[in-house]
Amino acid sequence: MRKILLAILFMAACGMQVSAQQNLFVAQDIESAIVHDDNTVTFNFKAPDAGKVQIAGDFAEKAEGQHIGGMVGAGLIDMAKKAEGIWTYTTKPLKSELYSYQFMVDGVPTLDPNNVYVYRDFATLSNVFIVGNGQADLYKVNKVPHGTLSHQWYHSDGLKTDRRINIFTPAGYEQSGDKKYPVLYLLHGAGGDEDEWVTFGRATQILDNLIVQGKAVPMIVVMPNGHAGMEAAPGESSWGFYKPIHLKEGTMDGAFEENFHEIIDFVEANYRVQADKNHRAIAGLSMGGFHAMHISRYYENAFDYVGLFSAAVMERPGQDKGVYGNFKETLKKQIANGMKLYWIGIGRDDFLYEANADFRTRLDKLGLKYEFLETEGGHVWTCWRTYLSVFVPKLFKE
Amino acid sequence: MRKILLAILFMAACGMQVSAQQNLFVAQDIESAIVHDDNTVTFNFKAPDAGKVQIAGDFAEKAEGQHIGGMVGAGLIDMAKKAEGIWTYTTKPLKSELYSYQFMVDGVPTLDPNNVYVYRDFATLSNVFIVGNGQADLYKVNKVPHGTLSHQWYHSDGLKTDRRINIFTPAGYEQSGDKKYPVLYLLHGAGGDEDEWVTFGRATQILDNLIVQGKAVPMIVVMPNGHAGMEAAPGESSWGFYKPIHLKEGTMDGAFEENFHEIIDFVEANYRVQADKNHRAIAGLSMGGFHAMHISRYYENAFDYVGLFSAAVMERPGQDKGVYGNFKETLKKQIANGMKLYWIGIGRDDFLYEANADFRTRLDKLGLKYEFLETEGGHVWTCWRTYLSVFVPKLFKE
Structure with a gap:
């Protein structure tokens, strides 16, 4: 033996x-x-x-x-x-x-x-x-200092459940004493969840690499689950190992946006955060872009940086209640309050291309100044990883 | 459109x-x-x-x-x-x-x-x-308060690289002010890495569930990578997306054990930890059991709780240098220093069954008192999940 x-x-x-x-x-x-x-x-x-x-x-x-x-x-x-x-x-x-x-x-x-x-x-x-x-070197785990990725849970009174949230803190965060950091809230699409930016999005690698290259400032990145009806990504919640289904409720009905202050409160209570508008950014892809647009408008003086990646920003007749109400007025207010960056990226083959063109026309009429990037490609991760790597270096540089 | x-x-x-x-x-x-x-x-x-x-x-x-x-x-x-x-x-x-x-x-x-x-x-x-x-209800994500799982990196001077480590903090950790927690160091097997106890091991679910049931005290669980030659799990390191290979160097050659104090130091510097022997446990499966046995013997007065799950504890002729030297003397010292629990679990069909019987004979001769659990099964996760769920309730109860 x-x-x-x-x-x-x-x-x-x-x-x-x-x-x-x-x-x-x-x-x-x-x-x-x-x-x-x-x-x-x-x-x-x-x-x-x-x-x-x-x-x-x-x-x-x-x-x-x-x-x-x-x-x-x-x-x-x-x-x-x-x-x-x-x-x-x-x-x-x-x-x-x-x-x-x-x-x-x-x-x-x-x-x-x-x-x-x-x-x-x-x-x-x-x-x-x-x-x-090339570009995808940013998506690799390179031999550089790495941030921490935490899978955490916060309680939502509004949604009446504990909810999972992924939080990236940059390399050196733990050892930096009282230093406070700016925060990017990064939102996923309709088919995704809080894990999507971590897997296909390569967000932690992009941040690690841009920070070590001196192209981005060290920041915290907060990735919540944007389906108000879900606790967590499939397999990570009390729903068990079920076949992922699209939600009938809690997706794009306003509940996620209306309760977003709970996420900000949680982050600012548990992390060393520069808790002011100057140091808050929000961005998202597809449905997450829709969320970022509405959240930044609803919390009209909370974010100095907004990023809409292939965002689902079409007009939706009948959708005018709660967080979706007073669209023009709140957007005007948001503009009047001032912002440092309103950034829009879209691929030429994206099925939301035309909706984004319409949306930009509306912004033009309201006098909202935005940066616009049009790329090759459709409604795919190739674009969203690129947009994140273009957007992040523009944040929190004063 | x-x-x-x-x-x-x-x-x-x-x-x-x-x-x-x-x-x-x-x-x-x-x-x-x-x-x-x-x-x-x-x-x-x-x-x-x-x-x-x-x-x-x-x-x-x-x-x-x-x-x-x-x-x-x-x-x-x-x-x-x-x-x-x-x-x-x-x-x-x-x-x-x-x-x-x-x-x-x-x-x-x-x-x-x-x-x-x-x-x-x-x-x-x-x-x-x-x-x-039944038993596997412990392995489910139930609707209970959840701890945080962090994928983090520590620097090893001894191994000359940054290394990835998974750290679980129990529900309520972030909100508990100055409260300090005991720590379980939980080690993986030869085919595994720092992610193994999180995936197949269901360690975070087992801890969440045992804690909410009042069967385990809230504790921090630290899951490092036990291959001294690796930075991180496959796909999570600068080695990229390679086909996993077994290491020729850095696995069971003493380097992991000899540098283990760096992990303890890192945890105790970055978490609110009860930094004494009474509040330190170490356990592992297979190669991780081998590691736990040697680490607890090498750091002879550091751990009050030791768990060997299907441990690779066979005698290895010629392996008597560095951390593996003075086996008997250091084990005697460890015994003399006192421990609260030395726990051994093995399945009847495990290929290491006989080696564990031999090892227990050696312990008997040295007068080391241990708890022993023999179960059905072989060298498989069914056993290790069970052993974890039996071992954890025995920890840190004074």
Whole structure:
């Protein structure tokens, strides 16, 4: 017996497969999503008996109207079968970016068993990889000082429940004595939750990297859950391990915005915060942009910086009660109170492009000065990560 | 255009599929791993063209010598194909537990596309679900006050790098003024990292639940990375999104143990901690049990509570330098200094069972009094979650 144990320890010490558990599941003995120095990427997948294996990825050229196997927005690439039953494909050099993909194995969506990096977008998982040598170097964990990410819970009297909130404090926060920090409130989209900016958004990496490069000032980033009907992200609440569903109540009905002061109060009570308008920013993507617009208007003198990323800012007839009421008057008030930055970013292919153009016309009429960035791309993370990395360096510089 | 936008918002409001991104990947329109009230569980998987679909799960009866398709330790169950191309299987009532599984689709390991709850064990992912009505109710996020989990980084002079560490503070910590808390240092196994006790270990849920039930005192739980050669868990370090490999250096070579005082110092400098032996516990599973045993012996007067869960406590000839030297003498010193609890747990089917029996004989000879728990099961999380939930209530009660 002792010999067996020593053999196992020896195997472990030599880098062989000895899992924590007694190997419930063993990975295929190949690597995949290998990012080469020239920014090409090789995928491998072992399936000797499969008839057809494809990659559904956001790096693939999308054929017009392509909509196969439940995948939209991602192109499909055929993989080639090698003699050993391994399917393989190498891309051309890719632009620096964080990419998502799955395999389609005889039409069935299949995660890559040789890539353990998987993010959830609403009700689906996809594998991810990062191609560096450019913009996406900001999305990597680099050898730099790192901030702290805390998954915390605050109590909401208004929503009558405890709610989960992710809070990033910059590197050095714990060791900085009485120093107080500015705060960015960063809001997610309709399919997301408090974890979305941490996973696909790479917010903590972007902040770590911009701060160490001297491009952003050290700041706290607060990422709450924007669905007023939810306690927390799927799997993190008392709802258990359920299949994510969109909420019928508590999403874009005003309850999140009306109770937002509870989040500010919680942050300012529990963190060393510069608790004034000069040092508060709010930004969000899609539904989160809608939230940021309304919250900054409703709390008309609370934020000096507002960021709308592909924001859902269309007019919604009939939506004029509570926090949504007196739209023009409160916006005028917000303008009169003064702001340092009202920032709008949108991709040319975004389905909200026209709504944002309409919204800018309304702002122009009201005399609200904003910065505007139009980029390539649609309603996708490629844009939102870029917008965050452009927006954050503009904050809290006096 | 406005009509389209309103339609989309209407869809969102009505709970239809509008993802944050423009639906890169769409889930299959079925549910799977549905846990019924009677503790049976139904799996569904859509694959019209597959020839054979099986479930590889740790809840399945394992045939003798079964070792199919790279899966060991998990049994295989054939699913039945319904007319619509959906494969299905319903279990018999299962014992309350957190279970893991994958599908095998014509022999290819495939994650369930209709279950987004996935944990990584070393280099593989598996789907998970929880069957309640028993022990595993402790593993659920219940509607109780929740502690905070922080992913933080400390600097190690000894290991010459910043290192990631997970720290749980109990509910009420932030609001408790000057109150100081006891600390449990909780260590992972050879295939794991600082995230392992958070995912498969369900440590934060176990602590939340035991504390609210009055069975455990509020405590801080510190989960470091036990591989001295690593900065952080795979994907969380400057190594990027690589395929997890076992370390050749820095694992069980003494470096982690010898530098453990840096972790204690960091925790005691940054948290409100009762910084004395009475209020320090250390426990770990497998390699982490080996670490806990050696650390508590090396820092001979630092811990009043020691927990060895399926610990790798075999004698290792030739391993007698540095922290591993003077085994008997230091253990005698540790005993002479006094301890409140030395706790050992092991499963009858564990490959380390005999090594633990030998170790207990050595302790008996030295006169070290320990508590011992022998359970069903092997070298698996079922045991370690149980051991944690038995060990934690014994801590810091004076």
